[in-house]
Amino acid sequence: MSGVAERWQSITAELSAECARASRSVDDITLVVVTKFHPASVVTELFTAGARHFGESRHQDAAPKVAELTELDLTWHFVGQIQSNKARAIAQYASVLHSLDRDSVVDALAKLEHRVSGFIELNLTDDPGRGGVDDADAMLKLADRIASTDTIDLLGVMAVAPQNVDPEEAFERVATMSQILLQAHPNAASISTGMSADWQQAIRHGATHLRIGTSITGKRPSSG
Numbered sequence: 001m002s003g004v005a006e007r008w009q010s011i012t013a014e015l016s017a018e019c020a021r022a023s024r025s026v027d028d029i030t031l032v033v034v035t036k037f038h039p040a041s042v043v044t045e046l047f048t049a050g051a052r053h054f055g056e057s058r059h060q061d062a063a064p065k066v067a068e069l070t071e072l073d074l075t076w077h078f079v080g081q082i083q084s085n086k087a088r089a090i091a092q093y094a095s096v097l098h099s100l101d102r103d104s105v106v107d108a109l110a111k112l113e114h115r116v117s118g119f120i121e122l123n124l125t126d127d128p129g130r131g132g133v134d135d136a137d138a139m140l141k142l143a144d145r146i147a148s149t150d151t152i153d154l155l156g157v158m159a160v161a162p163q164n165v166d167p168e169e170a171f172e173r174v175a176t177m178s179q180i181l182l183q184a185h186p187n188a189a190s191i192s193t194g195m196s197a198d199w200q201q202a203i204r205h206g207a208t209h210l211r212i213g214t215s216i217t218g219k220r221p222s223s224g
């Protein structure tokens with residue numbers, strides 16, 4: 001078995017154990033393997049090991065990789081910043097978009113001929129230049145805009161825990177924002193948090209979608 005397949009198996013085993021400890025069902029968790037900067041062959045290895053959900057963060061890297069893998073029955077998630085002029089192209093292969101954060105992206109997706117699922121990205125940093133909406137007001141406005149489209153199913157909220165903050169604190173903030181969103185959009189109950197460094201805490205704070213890269217794929221060939 002390859003190193004990648006072994007790491008996939010050990011993460012899925014740890015995930016079951018962590019769910020048991022947190023009294024959660026592993027069936028409620030979607031484990032997305034983030035394969036950015038890794039070649040299509042890594043995706044194929046992981047598929048053979050049992051992985052079905054894959055995430056990418058850059059359209060120009062993702063598009064050719066996805067095109068190489070159309071034979072496999074995969075679900076692609078897009079986790080990176082979305083430029084509105086690329087949104088349509090991304091939605092041709094990614095059925096779940098984790099990083100909706102602007103009207104212009106929602107408006108571009110509103111014109112699709114098929115449906116996609118989306119999360120609203122929350123910006124948990126003090127830097128307004130980062131991806132994501134900054135507060136509850138902005139989240140609710142964007143949620144209403146998403147709900148008014150015929151093409152996007154709003155799943156919930158997504159966030160990256162900032163590096164200089166205790167992830168527990170970050171995930172509590174996400175849980176609070178999720179509760180606020182749920183009052184207005186009762187079906188938007190999903191939470192996309194948890195990466196290689198903090199996914200165990202994310203599980204304990206209600207994450208339904210984990211986006212795990214390096215713990216499974218190994219170090220990325222180039223950074224970003």
Ligand SMILES: *Cc1c(COP(=O)(O)O)cnc(C)c1O
Binds near residue numbers: 057160
């Ligand atoms: C790269 C990336 C991940 C995975 O990060 P790891 O630390 O390698 O697990 C998750 N979410 C987003 C938005 C990413 O860009």
